[in-house]
Amino acid sequence: MIDQKLAASGRSGNIIREISEYGAKQAKLLGEEKVYNFTIGSPSIDPPRCVYETMERLLATVPAAKLHSYTPAAGLPEVREKAAAFLNRSFGTAYRAQDIILTPGTSTCLAVLTRVLLSGGGRAMTFAPYFMEYKYYAESVGSSLTECPSDPASFQLDLDAAERALTSDTVMLILNSPNNPSGVVLRREGLEGLAALLERKQREYGHAIYIVADEPYRDLVYDGQEPAFIPTLYKNTIFCYSFSKSLSLPGERVGFMALPPALDDYDDIASAILAVLRAFGYICVSNLWQRVAVDCLGQTGDLSVYKSNRDLLYGALTQMGYSCVYPDGAFYLFVKTPEPDAEAFCRRAMRDNLLMVPGDSFGTKGYVRLAYCVSRDMIERSLPVFRALAEEYGLGR
Amino acid sequence: MIDQKLAASGRSGNIIREISEYGAKQAKLLGEEKVYNFTIGSPSIDPPRCVYETMERLLATVPAAKLHSYTPAAGLPEVREKAAAFLNRSFGTAYRAQDIILTPGTSTCLAVLTRVLLSGGGRAMTFAPYFMEYKYYAESVGSSLTECPSDPASFQLDLDAAERALTSDTVMLILNSPNNPSGVVLRREGLEGLAALLERKQREYGHAIYIVADEPYRDLVYDGQEPAFIPTLYKNTIFCYSFSKSLSLPGERVGFMALPPALDDYDDIASAILAVLRAFGYICVSNLWQRVAVDCLGQTGDLSVYKSNRDLLYGALTQMGYSCVYPDGAFYLFVKTPEPDAEAFCRRAMRDNLLMVPGDSFGTKGYVRLAYCVSRDMIERSLPVFRALAEEYGLGR
Secondary structure (H helix, E strand, O other), rough: OOOOOHHHHHHHOOOHHHHHHHHHHHHHOOHHHHHHEOOOOOHHHHHHHHHHHHHHHHHEEEEEEOOOOOOOOOOOOOHHHHHHHHHHHOOOOOOOOHHHHEOOOHHHHHHHHHHHHOOOOEEEEEEEEOOOOHHHHHHHHOOOEEEHHHHHOOOOOOOHHHHHHHHOOOOEEEEEEOOOOOOOOOOOHHHHHHHHHHHHHHHHOOOOOOOEEEEOOOOEEOOOOOOOHHHHOOOOOOOOOOOEOOOOOOOOOOOEEEEEOOOOOOHHHHHHHHHHHHHHHOOOHHHHHHHHHOOOOOOOOHHHHHHHHHHHHHHHHHEEEEEEEOEEEEEEEEEOOOOOOOHHHHHHHHHOEEEEEEEEHHHHOOOEEEEEEHHHHHHHHHHHHHHHHHOOOOOOO | OOOOOHHHHHHHHHHHHHHHHHHHHHHHOOHHHHHHOOOOOOOOOOOHHHHHHHHHHHHHOOOOOHOOOOOOOOOOOOHHHHHHHHHHHHHHHOOOHHHHHOOHHHHHHHHHHHHOOOOOOOEEEEEEEEOOOOHHHHHHHHOOOOEOOOOOOOOOOHHHHHHHOOOOOOOEEEEEEOOOOOOOOOOOHHHHHHHHHHHHHHHHHHOOEEEEEEEEOOOOOOOOOOOOOHOOOOEEEEEEEOOOOOOOOOOOOOEEEEEEOOOOOHHHHHHHHHHHHHHHHOOOOOOOHHHHHHHOOOOOOOHHHHHHHOOOOOOOOHHHHEOOOOOOOOOOEEEEOOOOOOHHHHHHHOOOOOEEHHHHHOOOOOOOEEOOOOOOHHHHHHHHHHHHHHHHHHOOO
């Protein structure tokens, strides 16, 4: 009596977790120091001190029946107020508390918005490479995701490709910057061009096209980058943020989305979001964690660790002859594989206990993703293995 | 472009929250002590000390990158192991760690299981009075919920009514004991009768009928009650538990479901649950809270407070002439209204700032729900208002 397609989709699993579990098994067998696991994008640095200071203060001053009570589905009013004020202060926007909807991270934002925005029968689109769950969300509501290639030399937006990929049933465009898996930060000029294109297409199609800006890595940028705030470039943008990476709290599940007051069909969308949260059985985000997170807005752990990992790994790999677009943010390198079949390359590397995720899972063939939110020590120990692989493939000759 | 039915369902809201928000407004206007708010079922007693002791211990001993990392979608292996061991120790069952799936509370269990179990086209059924979200979940997956009346004198199962209500497309039967809104604990004999009926109907229909045992109030029982553990009476039972009420942590969102190893179509159901959790954008339950909660399994706050509230309120109201089934558990009284229209009665009481939820929202006309997880002081202050109402309606004459 259980729908077989549904059951089968639960069996397919997530290739990142699969490879990572193989790594854990090998680590047990051979010892941690013999396995080089670059598969999982989970923060390796400590949360900033404000996380624990705020938690301590709340536990000492807020009565338990209030600190752990249900909150309204969209979050505590004071938490929504603080998030709106932070965005307005940072980006000159005009969000009201009511425009902020707390969620357990951007995955929830995306799953819910996919259901809401595609409920009228439209379709979603994104630029490859992209986070594989986008496709799962779109297909799980009976729709589909169009994958538009990025400029392969830079992984920046390719506006000509975007114009070709847009169709009259595109209503949702997911952007992810800094990008998982490439680490690339979308440049302002490209985003301005995209905004102009979408404005034109909205008029042509006679309906709204919404950008969903998936930005859990927003604060993880190096070299003084200041990523553009997309809602200031394009009105119909729903900004999705998570504290998972900035506060190193991926397992605690706090984030939010922000609906601009001028969003087309604001009331329908806001109501439908609450309806879907309710239908999915979301009651509220952890009361304690939403208070803690919002009081640490704008803070991060010690990002110099990630920057130094990136510099080490990017520098070493490119010197060995690997080719990789320079990543300004997040904690990933997206490396071109020395043979066209990325899975074959991953399998070859696995024999040396070097674990990476094939780029096919991100809609882009011929690449592997390396998560460098790992110990510097492991990166250093892995370099001879990368070098041996490079030599085997004749790189850098 | 947004589906109008979806948007409309987000606007309808939740009547409990509406009345409660009116209460908050009145409290601001008139002062807290002038409003008698019995609408919200949120624990009023402190969490047991183990909650804070465990949290402190974990924060001091587990490295942050581990304590706040992503966990597998179904929960940390050691947490699942502990939950299974606890159930087996308490009820003589044979759950394995893999049978336990952590969720952010029973609402998620119900929303997900509704989608999974009704995915083949079947329908859900429950006994009235019942928690209103059951219907919302069933309708949100394009199915429906059959409401079968309970015995009106006791709110125990009415097996004749159940036999009449079951049809060949019933695949999911939701039981809720201790019950929200009636506080009634289902008796073992009734459950045994139901199990026999369902066994017979399974054979007759040629397919499984699953009991979903929604038991967030399981530990809130008084007078030495020991609620039957339904999975030991009926094989095809999925047990759903939440720490919200037992540990007074409703806003922190931790619970789990347990699939018996012998469940019909176990593999399909387990896979489909993971597929739906993924499609809904659930990544995992808060890492910190799942560790804390499972280490406090079997503990509760000081339940004598609820018992004493129940005794006070039940005693006073029945003495005034109100009629109410004696509640063995949870923290609700379900009181027969002195006029048939419960909403009219609630509106009348609201004029005196006495706030209750009409039973219509629980599929049962002519009743109001009173949540007595409030201060004893408020109960005492409310009694003259209840008395004046009783006199106005000529009760007890």
